[in-house]
Amino acid sequence: MSIFEELIKLDETGNIRFTRWIEWRHRSIGLIHCSTCVALDKCWFLDMKKPKHPQHNNCHCYMVQIPTPNCDNTKAECPLDKFTGYIFADKYSWNGKRKLYETLGFTIEDATYLKKEYEHQAQAEYCKGNYQLGKLDSRGQRINIDIKFMRNNRQIVFTSGWMVRAKGLITNNTPL
Ligand SMILES: [Zn+2]
Helix, strand or coil, X not given: CCHHHHHXXXXXXXXXXXXXXEEEECCCCCCCCCHHHHHHCCEEEECCECXXXXXXXXXXXXXXXXXXXXXXXXXXXXXXXXXXXXXXXXXXXXXXXXXXXXXXXXXXXXXXXXXXXXXXXXXXXXXXXXXEEEEEECCEEEEEEEEEEEECCEEEEEXXXXXXXXXXXEXXXXXX
8 A cells, every 4th residue: 555545545425535643742942832832742633633833933843743543542531520420410400411311311320331432432533533623722622523322213413522632642521
C-alpha cells in the first residue's frame, strides 16, 4: 500500500476522507506562555480537524505527524459519576436529560453499562476521526462525539462532550 493510500480512506457513505493525524506540540520561546497552547501539548487530532494553527502571534507550536490512532494506543474515560451524580441525580432532573435516558429504558442501575458503552463508542469514533471540534480555551480542546443507541429498531443519537488530553486520551465532560 502506498503512503497516499494509507492517508485516504472511504467513510461509511463512500466519501473520501483524509486520515492524516497530528500530535500538537507546544514550544515556549522567551517569555511568551500561552495556556491554551500548553493545554494542547501532545494532543492528537485529525489534521483536517484540529485547532487553528498558529493560535496567535508568535505561537511556536508545531505539528508532528503520527500514525492513525487505534484502540490500543487511545483511551476514552467516562467517570461513573457523570451518570450517578449528574444524569440520574435528582438535583439535575430539571434539565430533562434523565427523562431522555429513561425513554430509552435506562435507569441509574445502568450507570456502569452506560459508562462502558460511552467509553467504547467514543474511543472507536475518535480513532475514526468522527468528532466535531468544540470550544477551546486554557482548559483544553473540547470535542463532540455521537453516541448511538438502538430503540425499537430506531437509532437514537446522543451528542456527548469530551476533552482532548495528551497522547490519545479523551475524558467525558457531559454525556448529553
Ligand atoms: Zn502556540
